[in-house]
Amino acid sequence: MKRELVLNGNPMEDKVGFARAVRVGPSISIGGTAPVDPDGKTVCVGDAKGQAERCFEIIGDALNRAGSGWHDVVRTRVILTNIDDWQAVVEVRAKFCREAKPVDTIMQVTRFVNPEWLVEVEADAVVAD
Numbered sequence: 001m002k003r004e005l006v007l008n009g010n011p012m013e014d015k016v017g018f019a020r021a022v023r024v025g026p027s028i029s030i031g032g033t034a035p036v037d038p039d040g041k042t043v044c045v046g047d048a049k050g051q052a053e054r055c056f057e058i059i060g061d062a063l064n065r066a067g068s069g070w071h072d073v074v075r076t077r078v079i080l081t082n083i084d085d086w087q088a089v090v091e092v093r094a095k096f097c098r099e100a101k102p103v104d105t106i107m108q109v110t111r112f113v114n115p116e117w118l119v120e121v122e123a124d125a126v127v128a129d
Contacts, residue, residue: 001025006066008058011040021062028066028125032079033058034117042116048085052078052092055121060096063125072125073102079120083108089119 006021006028007013013020021030035043035051036058044050063069076097078089086106093104102123112120 004066006062008062008065009038010036020058021066023066023068023127026127026129028063028068028072028127030059030062030123030125032120032122033062034112034114034120042114045116046118048080048082048118049088049092051117051119052089052121055119056092056096059121059123063123066125068125068127070096071100072127073097073100073123074126075102075122075124076104077122078104078106079112079122080106080108081111081118085118093121 001024004023005019006023008020010020012018018031021028033055035054037043043054060070063072076093078086078093080086080089090106
């Protein structure tokens with residue numbers, strides 16, 4: 001099967017060797033997506049809901065560039081530094097995932113690589129025939 005990398009120009013893609021998404025056949029994996037602008041700077045510092053919105057926008061763009069969309073998403077993972085932010089963040093998730101209803105995991109971690117990040121989101125999709 002063909003392996004397709006979806007890159008978005010994040011400076012870390014070349015520095016550490018990662019892709020925003022990888023598509024192999026009908027499967028698309030999107031790794032931890034941080035709340036950053038096109039220059040890699042954190043958006044909405046101190047606002048988990050605003051950061052989540054940016055994460056889901058980045059994922060949506062990656063899905064589109066991989067020939068898919070939110071309708072094909074089968075799993076999301078919401079990772080927070082403060083579990084008390086979960087309700088605000090899942091309100092954002094609902095805007096993108098209400099129709100597809102993918103499975104979800106919500107978890108708390110101690111911190112991310114950048115301490116300004118309050119949330120990261122991952123997604124997996126399977127493109128239907």
